[in-house]
Amino acid sequence: MDGYSRFASKRTTLFRASEIRELLKLTEGKDIISLAGGLPDPRVFDERLKDITSRILEDQRDLALQYSPTAGVTEFRKTLIEFTRDKGVKLGPEDDVIVTTGSQESLYLIARVLVDPGDIVIIEEPTYLAAANVFREHGAVFKAIPIDHDGMKTEILEERLRQLKSEGKKPKLAYLVPTCQNPSGSTMTQERRKHLIELAEQYDFLIIEDDPYSFFTFEPLQFDYLKTLDPNYRVLYVSTFSKILAPGLRIGWTIAHKDLVRYIELAKQTVDLHSSTLSQYIAMEAIKKGIVEDTIERARILYKEKRDAMMEALEEHMSSLATWTKPVGGFFTMVYLNVDLDTKALVNEAVTKYKVAYVPGESFFPVTKKKNTMRLNFSYPPPEKIREGVKRIATLVKEKIKA
């Protein structure tokens, strides 16, 4: 904090600049193929958002521009409950919903309400970086459980829980993206989901089911949401409109037992009073008018095509150099190099010499810090850029292996 360090709170020592956001600054406005971002393709944004927004500002201006309740606009909250149910998430009579400023704020508020320094939080490895940052800032101690194509390896989780118990410890929380995982694109099997819920019961911890991608999987998948399988309100279900409508609205939501929601609401009151009322009205109308459903269908088709382009390019250029995850949804694949190269040490050269950007994978492994990995995004660049970008990365890796 330079000249202000004598004023800085102790928690600022836990702050980290998001490597991804820093990297994006580096590539901004330059002729670089970026596989580093995580943006939706704006072609999924719906033209009719203009019309419904006009209609809202014509008919309900006084409400849509006014302060609104901390937990969210009442009618919107009802709409969200129905929407979530319609998507196959089984809710109980004690469940309630709160609207947040993107799902990021959901994760932040949940951590604020639940996590004290030293608390054990179970995460997947690799995991969603921005979630890991939230828990780390709250002083969480991570227990990282590896995932494969079938999601978190719950047999390893069980071992770790047994071990923790023998040390007199227990985790407070498990954070997962069980469906179309970020950043691997894998989806947890039904068996592992049931096993996870059993373990939560047996070892008494809560579960965050972070679910930004499950509404547009690239193939039909058979699974129950963790929330559906949850008999005793241990699951906090978190989702967002960022991928199924527009991230710029900053609207996410959490569904959990009403006692938990009430605490999240109290925390939110001091953080930002409430989320954009106008954005809430837009999202509500977009659900009611079928715009969200249409956006979901566009997303499914567009991102599947791009996923395919990336898988083909990886197959063509990288098959002798690496393995990678086969996403059934989401925006990313995680690439594991066969050789022991530190991708972080290479990224500047990738950007400046090879005109291609990726995110070094290390930070997605908060515990094991796998350095020979990279996260590649396929949602934003057009297919031809994806192919060219992967080719350039392959060239870089080959050069380095030779050197």
Next chain:
Amino acid sequence: MDGYSRFASKRTTLFRASEIRELLKLTEGKDIISLAGGLPDPRVFDERLKDITSRILEDQRDLALQYSPTAGVTEFRKTLIEFTRDKGVKLGPEDDVIVTTGSQESLYLIARVLVDPGDIVIIEEPTYLAAANVFREHGAVFKAIPIDHDGMKTEILEERLRQLKSEGKKPKLAYLVPTCQNPSGSTMTQERRKHLIELAEQYDFLIIEDDPYSFFTFEPLQFDYLKTLDPNYRVLYVSTFSKILAPGLRIGWTIAHKDLVRYIELAKQTVDLHSSTLSQYIAMEAIKKGIVEDTIERARILYKEKRDAMMEALEEHMSSLATWTKPVGGFFTMVYLNVDLDTKALVNEAVTKYKVAYVPGESFFPVTKKKNTMRLNFSYPPPEKIREGVKRIATLVKEKIKA
């Protein structure tokens, strides 16, 4: 937290339901005159917001609906710096700006970056409740300095600082609404402003200048912003579009030394990634198209009329019962009863029997807890309701004095 208390973080013990928000729930949809709220009159909202929003969603849809930088949309940040300067706030070359989800989030993030448990925070008494809640949640210890019609009594502040120093203590931060104070409507004199800045230099603390109301004072006022008088970047200037455009957009901003802004940005990354991109585009266009200026002029005229109605009604009905502040701006007056009545104990009867709501003043005095006070709002109700509401409160107070 009922069934979940074993999972609750320690900080949840510091959470408080906002009394105002709870009270508002009580009066919702009932035939009650509420002088308890703090809403802008929707008649100040500008019709043209519909047109500029349509234009944004026509011409810049891909940007306005997309993720955007944590510190705010780049062009909007430039616009905000110019706008703030145009309003007479002198900025230095090291100042930078960050966009937040309402000014509430500015206050929250500043506390997160600066305040550790036990840190001393100087506040005005009475003070803005939602700000006090933020600091209390971060474990601040309050030193409350009384205010009068000329703002914080800095001679008392100086005494307190001397005393603290003799105890080997020093404050980290002073929080003030120096212009059109919330909830008293008073404005700090130029002399006291200069004195405050001198004290900050001498005793080495930072200052939050919270400034939601100064752009529409009811009479022309002569003052320099604290930020203007600040030679060494000790002032964090905080403002919002909630009163000069629309609160439902949830857009506020903070201007401070770039090192401080950088830390606030890091904190914001994990809280909500960024504030609504669409809201930022709307606020930017509203500045550029003169809509904000027009809103400010409407606010000045409308709220002055309502302030006058409230002052007249208080004069007519309460002059033998109480004294009150004479707001030169803002949304509120603080009423001090001449007798020792606990207004909190009366509020339920006020609502049920007299069909009028106010906010008991006690919580605006986090240290001295003055119980015989109430905060009255004049921005939202029409003048005739203001008059009738004050009359009803007077009737209640007279009844209680007799009893």
